[in-house]
Amino acid sequence: MKKNAKTFRYHYILILLGILIINCCTKKPLDRNPYLVDIRFQREINLSLPLYNGLNFVGGSILIPDIGINGVIIFNLNGNTFLAWEASCANHAVKNCSSLSISGVLAECNCENFQYSLATGQLLNPSVDLKPPRGLLYYQVQNFNGTLRVSN
Numbered sequence: 464m465k466k467n468a469k470t471f472r473y474h475y476i477l478i479l480l481g482i483l484i485i486n487c488c489t490k491k492p493l494d495r496n497p498y499l500v501d502i503r504f505q506r507e508i509n510l511s512l513p514l515y516n517g518l519n520f521v522g523g524s525i526l527i528p529d530i531g532i533n534g535v536i537i538f539n540l541n542g543n544t545f546l547a548w549e550a551s552c553a554n555h556a557v558k559n560c561s562s563l564s565i566s567g568v569l570a571e572c573n574c575e576n577f578q579y580s581l582a583t584g585q586l587l588n589p590s591v592d593l594k595p596p597r598g599l600l601y602y603q604v605q606n607f608n609g610t611l612r613v614s615n
Contacts, residue, residue: 496553496600498556504615506527509609509610510609511609518545519539521539524537526563530613532549532550535547535549536563547601547602549602553579554572554586554596554597555574555575560574561574568582584598586598602615
């Protein structure tokens with residue numbers, strides 16, 4: 464009787480372990496924002512140029528209007544880490560008023576006055592009809608000793 468109980472426990476543990484491995488290893492589909500198209504670009508930004516002086520202090524940000532969909536907002540998070548966000552509102556289709564403007568450490572949508580954190584990309588004031596509320600579209604940033612490479 465004890466041998467059957469040990470065998471049962473052994474098989475039970477193997478089955479649970481197999482289910483756990485299958486659940487952990489399955490890929491979940493990428494939830495792409497349906498409003499924002501995928502635009503490929505790469506831009507290098509030399510932080511020593513006066514044009515980009517706004518990025519030389521923590522909390523500083525600039526809008527670069529000629530890349531991305533409606534431009535790209537670059538934000539200095541902590542002096543060493545820079546974040547880049549699409550300057551289009553992520554919660555509706557692109558239209559004339561959907562470009563974002565910078566207000567301190569926030570980006571604001573000109574259509575619905577949605578506010579996004581430039582430190583996290585999170586929508587700070589979602590309306591109840593947004594299903595699901597979407598954060599800003601993130602772009603990659605690499606810092607090479609004072610030259611930023613922003614790309615998608």
